[in-house]
Amino acid sequence: MAMIRMPSEAAPILPPSQVPVVRPRAGSRNPGIRALQRIWTAIRSNRKATWGAGLLVLICLVAIFPWVIARDNPTAMIYPLSLGPSARHLLGTTGLGQDMFAQIIWGARPVLLIAFGAGLAATGIAVLIGVAAAYLGGLWDAVLSLLTDVLLVIPVFPLVIVIAGYLRSSGTLVMIAVITFTGWSYTARQLRSQALSLRNRDFLEAARVRGERRLYIVVVEIIPTMTSLIVASFLTNALYAVLFSTSLQFIGLGDPTVVSWGTMLRAAENNEAFQTGQALWIIAPGLCIVALGAAFALLNYAFDEIGNPALRPLRRARVKQSS
Amino acid sequence: MRFALRRLAFFALTLWVAVTLNFLLPRMMPGNPAVAMIAKFKGGVSPQALKTLEIQFGVNTHRSIVSEYVSYLGNITTGKFGTSLSEYPASVAHIVLNAIPWTLGLVGITTILAFILGTVIGIIGAWRRGGLLDSIMPPTFVITSVIPYFWLGLVLILVFGVQLKWLPYINSYDYTLTPSFSLAFIGNVIQHAIMPAVTLLITTIGTWILTMRNTMITTLAEDYVRMARAKGLSGRRIMFDYAARNAILPNLTGFAMSLGFVLGGAILIELVFNYQGVGYWLLNAVNNEDYPLMQALFLLITVAVLLAILVADIATALLDPRTREAS
Numbered sequence: 001m002a003m004i005r006m007p008s009e010a011a012p013i014l015p016p017s018q019v020p021v022v023r024p025r026a027g028s029r030n031p032g033i034r035a036l037q038r039i040w041t042a043i044r045s046n047r048k049a050t051w052g053a054g055l056l057v058l059i060c061l062v063a064i065f066p067w068v069i070a071r072d073n074p075t076a077m078i079y080p081l082s083l084g085p086s087a088r089h090l091l092g093t094t095g096l097g098q099d100m101f102a103q104i105i106w107g108a109r110p111v112l113l114i115a116f117g118a119g120l121a122a123t124g125i126a127v128l129i130g131v132a133a134a135y136l137g138g139l140w141d142a143v144l145s146l147l148t149d150v151l152l153v154i155p156v157f158p159l160v161i162v163i164a165g166y167l168r169s170s171g172t173l174v175m176i177a178v179i180t181f182t183g184w185s186y187t188a189r190q191l192r193s194q195a196l197s198l199r200n201r202d203f204l205e206a207a208r209v210r211g212e213r214r215l216y217i218v219v220v221e222i223i224p225t226m227t228s229l230i231v232a233s234f235l236t237n238a239l240y241a242v243l244f245s246t247s248l249q250f251i252g253l254g255d256p257t258v259v260s261w262g263t264m265l266r267a268a269e270n271n272e273a274f275q276t277g278q279a280l281w282i283i284a285p286g287l288c289i290v291a292l293g294a295a296f297a298l299l300n301y302a303f304d305e306i307g308n309p310a311l312r313p314l315r316r317a318r319v320k321q322s323s
Numbered sequence: 324m325r326f327a328l329r330r331l332a333f334f335a336l337t338l339w340v341a342v343t344l345n346f347l348l349p350r351m352m353p354g355n356p357a358v359a360m361i362a363k364f365k366g367g368v369s370p371q372a373l374k375t376l377e378i379q380f381g382v383n384t385h386r387s388i389v390s391e392y393v394s395y396l397g398n399i400t401t402g403k404f405g406t407s408l409s410e411y412p413a414s415v416a417h418i419v420l421n422a423i424p425w426t427l428g429l430v431g432i433t434t435i436l437a438f439i440l441g442t443v444i445g446i447i448g449a450w451r452r453g454g455l456l457d458s459i460m461p462p463t464f465v466i467t468s469v470i471p472y473f474w475l476g477l478v479l480i481l482v483f484g485v486q487l488k489w490l491p492y493i494n495s496y497d498y499t500l501t502p503s504f505s506l507a508f509i510g511n512v513i514q515h516a517i518m519p520a521v522t523l524l525i526t527t528i529g530t531w532i533l534t535m536r537n538t539m540i541t542t543l544a545e546d547y548v549r550m551a552r553a554k555g556l557s558g559r560r561i562m563f564d565y566a567a568r569n570a571i572l573p574n575l576t577g578f579a580m581s582l583g584f585v586l587g588g589a590i591l592i593e594l595v596f597n598y599q600g601v602g603y604w605l606l607n608a609v610n611n612e613d614y615p616l617m618q619a620l621f622l623l624i625t626v627a628v629l630l631a632i633l634v635a636d637i638a639t640a641l642l643d644p645r646t647r648e649a650s
Binding site: 153154155161162164239243246247251265274279286290294297298304310311313 | 336337356453458470474485533584594606609610621628632
């Protein structure tokens with residue numbers, strides 16, 4: 001996992017004379033929008049980011065409109081067992097007589113739901129706790145940081161297994177909850193350090209002098225400035241959610257009635273796909289998981305390169321200089 | 324000294340949280356899973372063991388949760404983890420002690436190998452900036468580090484185990500042999516370890532390569548590296564003695580921490596390869612609702628991680644004066 005450490009690029013350090021002292025209310029949402037624009041430019045200019053974003057959009061489209069691509073019912077066990085690939089069954093059928101292509105296509109939805117659900121929820125908690133700790137300071141900071149650090153060092157995957165083990169089988173919502181509860185701490189710590197570095201900036205001082213309420217300062221002034229890091233946190237959390245949830249489903253702690261890439265692998269392993277020569281049953285869902293994980297990871301690494309220009313590939317930098 | 328004491332206090336607190344989570348989780352879950360477990364094993368275990376179980380999980384005891392908690396803490400500190408249910412009448416401690424060496428051997432050695440290899444590749448990649456290695460490396464290893472390792476294990480089994488029949492892929496050794504320190508037995512153990520080790524190596528090495536490459540690039544831009552170049556020192560000397568020596572410091576912390584994750588970091592590998600280590604038993608306990616064994620293994624994994632972090636913190640403070648000043 002590449003560490004994401006993005007400097008607060010949204011707020012360049014200017015000499016005091018150039019720092020806008022009082023910022024008009026209407027324009028105060030700008031840092032957030034500006035950061036989003038910067039991310040969009042990055043997606044278009046960085047090749048890794050383009051690939052990651054393209055893959056992610058493709059998988060999202062498949063998850064939203066699966067019936068357009070696969071006409072078969074993914075759960076119906078109505079076909080001959082263990083067929084090889086053919087025009088009728090693009091990836092063949094499973095050892096249980098289901099159409100494998102339909103399973104792969106319909107399987108995108110639960111994984112993406114968990115990735116986005118747990119990714120967004122964990123990032124939300126991380127922002128809340130990280131920013132609150134940094135902004136409130138004092139005892140609040142001590143307590144919240146301690147909570148973050150404790151959760152950070154407890155081995156998360158075994159903990160997830162233990163919780164899921166007590167719950168026996170967990171559907172999509174339960175899985176989102178378990179992964180969110182165990183996964184927010186890493187990004188909360190990063191967000192806290194960035195919020196700390198913002199704390200004494202002039203524009204926050206200005207807001208305080210104007211007499212703005214704390215909540216206003218946090219929501220309107222601090223959080224938009226941190227957009228890049230928040231997006232990076234989301235990517236990290238979503239990637240963890242993909243890997244954790246498919247692992248849990250593979251162990252058999254997911255909901256076996258949901259068709260998803262992890263449960264497909266579980267079924268393949270249980271029905272001895274090796275012995276029956278059903279290699280595709282194992283290879284296809286795994287490649288899909290890798291594709292989704294790679295989409296999040298490539299985007300994340302690209303943002304890393306943008307935050308730290310030294311890491312960018314050299315050749316392209318030279319082309320840019322000469323043009 | 325104050326630094327070490329503060330870390331020690333943090334260590335104790337986290338340990339307490341893990342122990343308490345262990346105590347609270349089964350009691351908080353909907354439909355009290357412990358009741359189901361006890362119902363399932365009733366008749367299968369001796370009445371005395373059943374009584375102990377009921378006390379351990381707070382079923383039919385009519386005691387307050389506080390007094391249950393106190394006696395639970397007492398049992399943990401004296402190492403009384405009870406009897407395993409899935410392997411009745413073996414004690415939990417017995418199973419755990421037998422599992423540890425297998426995981427330590429397989430995952431421990433692989434972790435060390437991945438760190439050494441990854442670091443060296445990262446150093447060389449960063450040194451030859453713009454070379455072939457440097458341009459393929461980042462995208463390749465970003466992708467290998469997201470491969471679910473259990474899936475890669477399955478694919479390797481498919482290719483090298485089932486199709487080519489080159490290597491064994493079930494259990495940690497051939498069960499027809501009796502464990503001994505003979506050459507034949509050790510060779511057999513190594514054969515069984517190759518595929519799981521390669522799986523882990525492929526999926527973990529990317530992180531080491533990329534973090535080493537990235538810190539190395541930053542270090543290579545430092546003035547003292549330019550100074551060394553100006554002095555006309557050999558490339559190899561600058562690469563290892565000047566740049567890598569400093570760039571490796573943050574990675575050493577990561578390495579020490581990853582040693583802590585050895586016990587709990589490769590759970591699914593042990594499942595896929597049927598390798599009888601800590602992770603295999605944890606999943607076995609989960610699947611068989613053997614909660615005493617599950618709790619003990621979770622605590623063991625947590626303690627290992629905490630110890631590693633404590634060691635990593637102290638080692639970094641000793642090796643890198645900058646961190647001491649910062650704290």
